[in-house]
Amino acid sequence: DMKVTQMPRYLIKRMGENVLLECGQDMSHETMYWYRQDPGLGLQLIYISYDVDSNSEGDIPKGYRVSRKKREHFSLILDSAKTNQTSVYFCASSSGTGNTLYFGEGSRLIVV
């Protein structure tokens, strides 16, 4: 059953707090992604991971870091969250070049 699961789905944090968003997939895909979605800006790539401990910055990595210790899990960490990091975050996975991205349901983060 091809599925990408994100936790938590909804989160409210105070400015300066740390945030951990977690993502899991059951397809043994090598490549995983974190995107953020903002109205009028579309989906922007934060980080891409090609496999365990093989991560690369996307287009907007500042203020974020990632961790991938197992192929099926990919975490997004915000150290000291900022109000402009309020957004919907999507995790996705794919099996290789030219192939389909499978997205999770999204994690809505509000930083107050």
Place this chain on the structure above:
Amino acid sequence: GDSVTQTEGLVTLTEGLPVMLNCTYQSTYSPFLFWYVQHLNEAPKLLLKSFTDNKRPEHQGFHATLHKSSSSFHLQKSSAQLSDSALYYCALRNTEGADRLTFGKGTQLIIQP
């Protein structure tokens, strides 16, 4: 670098009329083009992707043709349905791009009765 342009942020149509959502791109290498659709409160999911052999992909009544001469991959449907209301993203992955997918800003399609 790669870029995808979707000129319309919002398209509102009456049910039964044809749909055309614009997508143009810039890429150094020969790209794969995709359309993703996101219904309200759901995850984006693949609608169509381009082929390398000039076949026209079709799904759920939607089709798109990759025109390399004009760098376009417009999404079309002959007759809109209420259930087509969603956010549509055009995206590009170039063959040298190490799995990176570049998305346009999206077009919100609203179909009215």
